[in-house]
Amino acid sequence: MINQAAIKDLIIKMADDELIQGHRNSEWTGLGPVMEEDIAFSSMAQDKIGHAWALYRILHEDLGGEDPDRFAFLRPEKEYRSAHLVEMPNGTYDFSLMRHFLFDQAETIRYESMQESSFESLRLLSKKVKGELKYHTLHANAWVMQLSKAGEESYGRMQQALNDTIALAAGLFEASPEHEAALIEDKVYPGEAELYRRWLDRIYPVLVKASLNLPAITAIKPVYGGRQGIHTIHLQPLLKEMSEVFNLDAEAGW
Amino acid sequence: MYGGGYIFDEPNKKQLREEQQHDEPEKLAAFEERIAKGEKIEPGDWMPVEYRRQLIRLIEQHAHSEIIGALPEGTWITRAPGFKRKLALIAKVQDEIGHGQLLYNAAETLGKSREAMINDLLSGKSKYSNVFNYPAETWADVAVIGFLIDAAAIVNQVANAKGSYGPYCRALERICYEESFHLKQGHDAFIELATGTPAQKAMLQDALNRWWQPIMHFFGPPDKASSHSEKLMQWKVKMASNDDMRNQFLDSYVPKIWELGMTLPDPALKKNAETGKWEYTDPDWEEFFRVINGGGPCNAERLQVRKWAEEQGRWVRKALMKPTEKRALPVA
Numbered sequence: 001m002i003n004q005a006a007i008k009d010l011i012i013k014m015a016d017d018e019l020i021q022g023h024r025n026s027e028w029t030g031l032g033p034v035m036e037e038d039i040a041f042s043s044m045a046q047d048k049i050g051h052a053w054a055l056y057r058i059l060h061e062d063l064g065g066e067d068p069d070r071f072a073f074l075r076p077e078k079e080y081r082s083a084h085l086v087e088m089p090n091g092t093y094d095f096s097l098m099r100h101f102l103f104d105q106a107e108t109i110r111y112e113s114m115q116e117s118s119f120e121s122l123r124l125l126s127k128k129v130k131g132e133l134k135y136h137t138l139h140a141n142a143w144v145m146q147l148s149k150a151g152e153e154s155y156g157r158m159q160q161a162l163n164d165t166i167a168l169a170a171g172l173f174e175a176s177p178e179h180e181a182a183l184i185e186d187k188v189y190p191g192e193a194e195l196y197r198r199w200l201d202r203i204y205p206v207l208v209k210a211s212l213n214l215p216a217i218t219a220i221k222p223v224y225g226g227r228q229g230i231h232t233i234h235l236q237p238l239l240k241e242m243s244e245v246f247n248l249d250a251e252a253g254w
Numbered sequence: 255m256y257g258g259g260y261i262f263d264e265p266n267k268k269q270l271r272e273e274q275q276h277d278e279p280e281k282l283a284a285f286e287e288r289i290a291k292g293e294k295i296e297p298g299d300w301m302p303v304e305y306r307r308q309l310i311r312l313i314e315q316h317a318h319s320e321i322i323g324a325l326p327e328g329t330w331i332t333r334a335p336g337f338k339r340k341l342a343l344i345a346k347v348q349d350e351i352g353h354g355q356l357l358y359n360a361a362e363t364l365g366k367s368r369e370a371m372i373n374d375l376l377s378g379k380s381k382y383s384n385v386f387n388y389p390a391e392t393w394a395d396v397a398v399i400g401f402l403i404d405a406a407a408i409v410n411q412v413a414n415a416k417g418s419y420g421p422y423c424r425a426l427e428r429i430c431y432e433e434s435f436h437l438k439q440g441h442d443a444f445i446e447l448a449t450g451t452p453a454q455k456a457m458l459q460d461a462l463n464r465w466w467q468p469i470m471h472f473f474g475p476p477d478k479a480s481s482h483s484e485k486l487m488q489w490k491v492k493m494a495s496n497d498d499m500r501n502q503f504l505d506s507y508v509p510k511i512w513e514l515g516m517t518l519p520d521p522a523l524k525k526n527a528e529t530g531k532w533e534y535t536d537p538d539w540e541e542f543f544r545v546i547n548g549g550g551p552c553n554a555e556r557l558q559v560r561k562w563a564e565e566q567g568r569w570v571r572k573a574l575m576k577p578t579e580k581r582a583l584p585v586a
Contacts, residue, residue, distance in 0.1 A: 023332060026331045026332060026340075026344050027331075027332060029324065029328050029331055029344065029347050029348060029351070030321070030324040030325050030328040030347065030351065030559070030563070031559070031562070031563045031566075032563065032567065033563070033566065033567025033568075033569075033570035033571060034567060034570065034571060034574075035321070035351055035354060035355045035358075036355070037567075037570075038324075038348075038351045039348055039351050039352055039355070042344050042345075042347065042348035042351070043348060045344050046341055046344050046345055046348070049337065049340060049341060049344070050341060053337045053341075068337065069335075069336040069337060072337070073335070073336065092566060093566065093567065093570055146573070146574070147570070147573050150572075150573035150574070151572075151573060153569055153572075153573075154569060154570075154572075154573035157569065238332075241332050241333055242332060242333065244333045245333050245334065245335040245393045246335040246336065248393075248453070249451055249453060249454070252450055252451045252453075252454060253446055253450060254335035254336055254339060254393070254446060
């Protein structure tokens with residue numbers, strides 16, 4: 001029997017990251033630097049929000065959790081488990097793009113590691129989303145590479161964006177101390193420390209190709225807290241906005 | 255969605271009449287014969303100066319309407335209640351931007367670049383559908399826009415898809431196909447509110463009351479007031495008269511609104527059993543022209559958002575350009 005509390009904790013973290021990152025992506029709709037990027041970001045927003053929905057449904061159907069809509073939209077802020085990276089406002093396109101690159105590489109590594117998960121629902125979902133993520137990372141890699149090699153201003157912006165996001169992104173791999181050992185032992189996934197190593201191996205070659213200056217791995221101080229319900233000041237206003245219509249009458253159909 | 259029936263024209267007719275006289279009579283006759291036979295005109299084909307000018311205007315305004323039209327609904331993506339509505343709304347707004355892209359491409363085949371069109375939009379020279387100069391105040395506005403404005407746009411676009419210019423017709427065919435899904439999601443959200451709690455019904459009624467005049471405006475001024483559309487209809491640039499399209503819309507959708515127990519803010523609105531035509535109080539056409547000339551509640555805000563996007567994105571577009579190229583190309 002796999003440890004249910006540990007599985008729930010893992011799925012909530014993943015789902016909340018996807019929901020909030022999807023929300024941020026969707027804020028680019030209509031505002032992108034070129035129309036093609038508007039379309040790309042709203043398309044990725046749909047995928048992320050779709051993944052979040054699938055994960056909340058697993059919680060609901062397999063693990064006795066609440067109705068996915070209510071759980072996703074109506075929890076108090078403290079009960080969210082999103083990482084600080086995804087909570088940050090979109091800022092300018094360079095910040096959003098670098099976050100997209102780091103987040104999608106992390107997400108890809110995570111789902112790849114669950115291709116053989118002992119928890120069937122996660123195993124099946126991870127096979128399903130793999131195909132979508134391939135395009136997200138292709139998109140991110142192409143743009144990071146192109147913009148990093150396109151003259152001084154563009155290069156400077158990409159370097160600054162990397163400096164601003166790397167520690168936040170490392171925070172995606174914050175483990176829950178009370179559950180981590182059980183998840184590894186039960187072969188649900190290989191654990192956050194292992195995913196972090198794989199992620200660094202995956203992003204460094206792309207960043208090197210883009211000629212960006214890499215931070216020394218030991219100098220990265222991951223920004224933790226999200227997994228324990230300690231959030232940035234940006235999450236509460238986001239949640240308020242997200243639930244605004246629902247909260248007019250949470251019992252009504254919409 | 256979103257090309258309205260009305261094509262804004264700059265008050266600059268004298269010079270154009272002169273230009274038009276340069277069309278060679280034999281070529282013009284052959285051109286008009288092709289159109290009469292139902293042939294499509296393609297980008298490299300000979301066409302009258304005025305035909306090209308009117309088409310650029312039409313397609314460009316349609317394209318602007320798509321990208322500006324994404325804004326009022328776009329602001330509700332982050333607030334959409336629940337996964338189903340949220341995903342449908344993002345997909346819908348994304349489609350609209352995609353339609354803008356298709357239409358800019360179609361207009362570019364007539365000799366005006368996307369950059370030039372966007373610049374004209376931002377400077378206020380080129381217009382877009384008036385309907386987007388009104389605010390989307392509540393979630394019910396999203397349902398009204400998705401149902402009724404998409405429906406109105408479909409009436410107009412299905413007609414235009416049978417027009418004479420090949421690239422525009424082909425773009426419209428794909429657009430209409432996607433619009434029919436938008437209409438479905440709008441209708442579904444509309445029904446949910448119309449059959450919901452008293453507060454939801456009141457919210458929907460309020461939205462209908464506010465949107466009714468802009469919707470009546472959508473197809474443009476009455477036929478008796480619009481000039482020079484005869485040539486455009488002969489050339490199959492304009493495919494149906496404003497009044498005919500308005501009537502077709504009323505005929506299809508007013509009964510659907512009434513069936514759901516909602517009302518419309520026009521006591522004179524009724525179908526004349528003898529003529530088969532709808533009768534209604536003329537909307538305020540002075541308001542229509544005031545809004546198209548920049549005086550609507552959201553004109554400044556809409557353009558400001560577009561300007562923000564253009565300015566914020568400038569470094570990206572610059573970075574995509576190679577020294578030998580004049581235009582930015584997307585990498586992915």
